[in-house]
Amino acid sequence: MKEIKGGVTSPKGFKAADCAAGIKYQGRTDMAMVSSDVPCDCAGTFTSNVVKAACVQWDMDLVYSGRKMQAVVVNSGIANACTGKEGFEACEKTAKAVEKYANIPADTVAVASTGVIGMQLPVEKLTAGVEAMSGTLDGSTEAGTAASKAIMTTDTVNKEIAVTFEAGGKTVTLGGMSKGSGMIHPNMCTMLGFLTTDLSIEKSLLQEALSDVIKDTFNMITVDGDTSTNDTLLIMANGLAGNETIKEKNNDYYSFKEALFHVCRYLARRMASDGEGATKLFEAKVVNAKTKEDARTLSRAIVGSNLSKAAIYGCDANFGRFLCAMGYSGAKFDQTDVELFFESKAGRLQVFDKGTPLDFDEDFAVKIMKEDEVTVFVDMHEGSEEATAWGCDLTYDYVKINADYRS
Amino acid sequence: MKEIKGGVTSPKGFKAADCAAGIKYQGRTDMAMVSSDVPCDCAGTFTSNVVKAACVQWDMDLVYSGRKMQAVVVNSGIANACTGKEGFEACEKTAKAVEKYANIPADTVAVASTGVIGMQLPVEKLTAGVEAMSGTLDGSTEAGTAASKAIMTTDTVNKEIAVTFEAGGKTVTLGGMSKGSGMIHPNMCTMLGFLTTDLSIEKSLLQEALSDVIKDTFNMITVDGDTSTNDTLLIMANGLAGNETIKEKNNDYYSFKEALFHVCRYLARRMASDGEGATKLFEAKVVNAKTKEDARTLSRAIVGSNLSKAAIYGCDANFGRFLCAMGYSGAKFDQTDVELFFESKAGRLQVFDKGTPLDFDEDFAVKIMKEDEVTVFVDMHEGSEEATAWGCDLTYDYVKINADYRS
Numbered sequence: 060m061k062e063i064k065g066g067v068t069s070p071k072g073f074k075a076a077d078c079a080a081g082i083k084y085q086g087r088t089d090m091a092m093v094s095s096d097v098p099c100d101c102a103g104t105f106t107s108n109v110v111k112a113a114c115v116q117w118d119m120d121l122v123y124s125g126r127k128m129q130a131v132v133v134n135s136g137i138a139n140a141c142t143g144k145e146g147f148e149a150c151e152k153t154a155k156a157v158e159k160y161a162n163i164p165a166d167t168v169a170v171a172s173t174g175v176i177g178m179q180l181p182v183e184k185l186t187a188g189v190e191a192m193s194g195t196l197d198g199s200t201e202a203g204t205a206a207s208k209a210i211m212t213t214d215t216v217n218k219e220i221a222v223t224f225e226a227g228g229k230t231v232t233l234g235g236m237s238k239g240s241g242m243i244h245p246n247m248c249t250m251l252g253f254l255t256t257d258l259s260i261e262k263s264l265l266q267e268a269l270s271d272v273i274k275d276t277f278n279m280i281t282v283d284g285d286t287s288t289n290d291t292l293l294i295m296a297n298g299l300a301g302n303e304t305i306k307e308k309n310n311d312y313y314s315f316k317e318a319l320f321h322v323c324r325y326l327a328r329r330m331a332s333d334g335e336g337a338t339k340l341f342e343a344k345v346v347n348a349k350t351k352e353d354a355r356t357l358s359r360a361i362v363g364s365n366l367s368k369a370a371i372y373g374c375d376a377n378f379g380r381f382l383c384a385m386g387y388s389g390a391k392f393d394q395t396d397v398e399l400f401f402e403s404k405a406g407r408l409q410v411f412d413k414g415t416p417l418d419f420d421e422d423f424a425v426k427i428m429k430e431d432e433v434t435v436f437v438d439m440h441e442g443s444e445e446a447t448a449w450g451c452d453l454t455y456d457y458v459k460i461n462a463d464y465r466s
Numbered sequence: 467m468k469e470i471k472g473g474v475t476s477p478k479g480f481k482a483a484d485c486a487a488g489i490k491y492q493g494r495t496d497m498a499m500v501s502s503d504v505p506c507d508c509a510g511t512f513t514s515n516v517v518k519a520a521c522v523q524w525d526m527d528l529v530y531s532g533r534k535m536q537a538v539v540v541n542s543g544i545a546n547a548c549t550g551k552e553g554f555e556a557c558e559k560t561a562k563a564v565e566k567y568a569n570i571p572a573d574t575v576a577v578a579s580t581g582v583i584g585m586q587l588p589v590e591k592l593t594a595g596v597e598a599m600s601g602t603l604d605g606s607t608e609a610g611t612a613a614s615k616a617i618m619t620t621d622t623v624n625k626e627i628a629v630t631f632e633a634g635g636k637t638v639t640l641g642g643m644s645k646g647s648g649m650i651h652p653n654m655c656t657m658l659g660f661l662t663t664d665l666s667i668e669k670s671l672l673q674e675a676l677s678d679v680i681k682d683t684f685n686m687i688t689v690d691g692d693t694s695t696n697d698t699l700l701i702m703a704n705g706l707a708g709n710e711t712i713k714e715k716n717n718d719y720y721s722f723k724e725a726l727f728h729v730c731r732y733l734a735r736r737m738a739s740d741g742e743g744a745t746k747l748f749e750a751k752v753v754n755a756k757t758k759e760d761a762r763t764l765s766r767a768i769v770g771s772n773l774s775k776a777a778i779y780g781c782d783a784n785f786g787r788f789l790c791a792m793g794y795s796g797a798k799f800d801q802t803d804v805e806l807f808f809e810s811k812a813g814r815l816q817v818f819d820k821g822t823p824l825d826f827d828e829d830f831a832v833k834i835m836k837e838d839e840v841t842v843f844v845d846m847h848e849g850s851e852e853a854t855a856w857g858c859d860l861t862y863d864y865v866k867i868n869a870d871y872r873s
Contacts (some may be wrong), residue, residue, distance in 0.1 A: 106794075107794065108790065108793035108794045109792070109793040109794070109795075109797070109798060109799060109801075110789050110790060110792065110793030110801050111793075138786070140786060140789075140790070141785075141786050141789050141801060141818065141821070141823060142822075142823065143802070143821040143822040143823075144821075144822075145822075175784070175786065176784075176785075176786020176787065176789065176790055177784075177785055177786035177789070177817075177818065177823040178786075178823065179823070285771055285772060285773045285787070285790060285791065285794070286790075286793075286794035287790065288786075288789075288790050288793060364692055365692060365772070365864075365868070366692045366868055369864075369865055369868035369869045370868065370869070372865065372869045373868070373869025375869065377582070377583075377584075378548075378583075378584055379545070379547060379548050379582065379583020379584035379585075379695075380583065380692070382517050382547075382548050382583065382584070382695075383515065383517060383547070383583060383692060383693075383694065383695050384692065385516070385517065386515035386516040386517030386518075386693075386695060387514065387515045387516070387692070387693035390516070391516060392516060394516070394517050394548060395550070410584075411548065411584065414548070414550040414551075415549075415550040415551075415552075416548060416549065416550075416584040416585065416586070453865055453868075454865060455862045455865050455866070457772075457776075457865070458776055458779065458860055458861060458862050458864070458865060459862070461772070461773055461776035461777065461780070461860075462776045462777070462779045462780025462782065
């Protein structure tokens with residue numbers, strides 16, 4: 060497997076387009092469309108929030124019904140959540156516009172929205188956007204990049220990646236883009252992520268690989284503990300790489316899963332480090348836990364704690380906060396087994412040794428924590444399972460961004 | 467029942483003292499002691515955090531063993547959590563100092579600490595403090611107030627209350643003090659709370675009343691979602707009011723429970739509104755939920771959400787965030803049943819009506835949200851249970867306070 064320059068348009072037969080539909084933002088693009096030349100097998104994971112946006116319900120129906128997927132239309136600015144009957148009609152009208160202008164059947168069109176909850180979408184602007192984009196769909200790398208920019212809300216950077224790997228003697232490409240900066244605490248998947256591949260694979264295996272990979276990628280990031288109403292991750296596989304269709308867990312399947320893990324982890328980490336107001340990536344790695352679930356729970360609790368996040372922002376090696384967060388996470392453990400370290404490019408420092416605080420070098424601790432990526436490394440000494448979670452620091456700007464988001 | 471001026475020294479036979487022991491803070495008091503003239507029946511609730519401070523483990527042993535309690539010694543500045551064997555020795559030495567200087571048996575002395583986790587207590591300063599306080603124990607209202615100030619950390623105001631009620635023809639007094647401002651997300655009870663009463667009541671009923679009352683008081687507040695390693699709530703009942711001992715759930719028991727609820731709710735609300743960096747009290751009231759547990763879960767999720775808290779700070783009626791928080795809380799419900807209102811002294815405004823957003827008056831919404839106490843009122847229309855939770859807004863100052871807490 061190797062990384063290449065590109066994104067959702069890198070696999071064979073995928074095109075993208077973007078436009079400025081004026082949904083809520085002015086002076087920037089706010090709609091994107093990704094389509095395949097041929098119908099795709101698809102899989103998806105969706106928010107566990109009881110309050111699901113209309114578009115999430117639309118996409119769940121598409122993915123779970125077993126129908127093919129050939130396009131996805133995304134808008135930023137308004138989330139189409141808590142919008143009642145009118146919200147569902149907006150999904151339907153968008154899909155029908157794709158049928159009308161791009162000649163892709165409406166029942167193969169996924170829709171996704173991100174932005175303010177509780178506002179209705181301006182449907183005419185959406186359908187006008189679809190009309191404009193249908194005429195400019197393009198398979199270039201630039202078109203994929205432009206699409207990844209159009210779906211941003213409070214994101215400060217776009218997120219895209221592409222990799223190639225071998226399957227059945229053929230070179231297969233997997234591309235992806237995602238957005239997410241606030242209301243990020245995925246539970247099933249994350250804010251919005253769209254993956255494309257020219258692999259040929261059975262739908263059930265595509266779903267199984269995706270559902271498995273997100274457990275250690277998108278589901279391991281948190282920005283603010285708020286699980287969105289709109290979390291959606293979709294993958295479309297159009298088979299144009301020409302490999303023999305993957306129908307069992309053979310070597311090709313594991314090559315694909317490795318590529319999928321790489322892409323999902325990259326996009327997840329990028330989202331965490333671009334969390335609203337964030338100045339750095341905050342990683343927690345827990346090793347030698349009793350169970351895999353414990354390792355995930357503990358590492359997520361560390362990066363999810365407001366107090367831990369504020370300490371990371373302030374470069375304050377206040378390690379008690381990390382132990383405190385582990386303690387209320389729900390995982391059972393004995394603090395007298397635990398060793399805790401701070402790590403970054405600047406070095407590694409142990410601060411807690413099996414129940415006892417160490418008298419550590421504060422200056423060195425600050426030096427470690429001043430880096431762009433800081434890791435809290437915890438050895439539980441109670442088993443052999445490990446997990447890594449990603450978050451960001453809690454800053455004044457997070458509060459600023461969210462105290463008046465709608466204006 | 468009626469409120470009177472006072473606190474922990476208001477019930478008959480209770481005294482308090484404070485001193486500046488120089489544990490971590492300079493130029494302020496940092497130790498308090500509360501004692502009873504006679505041994506007390508006692509009850510307590512403690513943090514559910516797996517990482518329990520040494521003092522919590524000390525107090526749990528005292529309360530659960532069935533021994534009497536006659537004094538409690540509290541320090542602020544250092545939490546005595548994650549301190550290993552040395553931490554337990556600090557508890558023991560403190561209790562022994564009380565025996566030596568105040569002639570109260572060491573095995574009836576509770577200890578409590580609050581402050582930085584992972585630092586050792588300076589035991590000589592603690593025992594010197596006990597010696598000083600043992601000579602100045604005093605039953606005046608002022609002594610109680612001074613004690614409630616000595617236990618503050620980042621609190622901006624002290625928290626104390628006293629009430630009287632009738633039991634068996636006698637006037638009984640119940641007093642209390644608490645502290646807590648950050649790392650507040652009680653689960654079993656809250657940061658530090660100390661209640662005193664001259665009621666005569668059997669220990670098992672005292673514990674039952676306390677455990678029941680905290681469910682709708684201390685356990686319903688949150689500042690930052692971080693459940694402390696040190697949460698401790700203790701009550702001492704010395705029987706000096708002279709009432710016939712309460713041995714069953716008679717009218718006297720319920721009079722006591724009503725007074726206990728009043729005191730605990732007052733202290734809990736005070737802690738929420740004095741949350742680190744807070745500018746206002748943020749209340750969520752959920753009515754007509756399917757179950758009591760659902761009502762509690764939903765109301766806690768609303769006040770616990772960073773995005774909701776930031777919106778409250780910014781006076782932004784971004785109601786979708788409250789619905790989003792309810793949606794990921796774990797409670798099951800149908801958004802098309804839900805009505806949501808904003809309330810304060812300035813008025814009441816409905817913003818969401820059974821699945822559909824309302825076109826509301828933004829100026830009026832801002833007016834409502836500018837008050838010191840803002841309530842999000844949610845009618846679930848799915849049952850008959852209700853609950854109220856309290857929190858505070860998320861501000862720049864929360865980040866500031868916590869980005870460099872140790873310095």
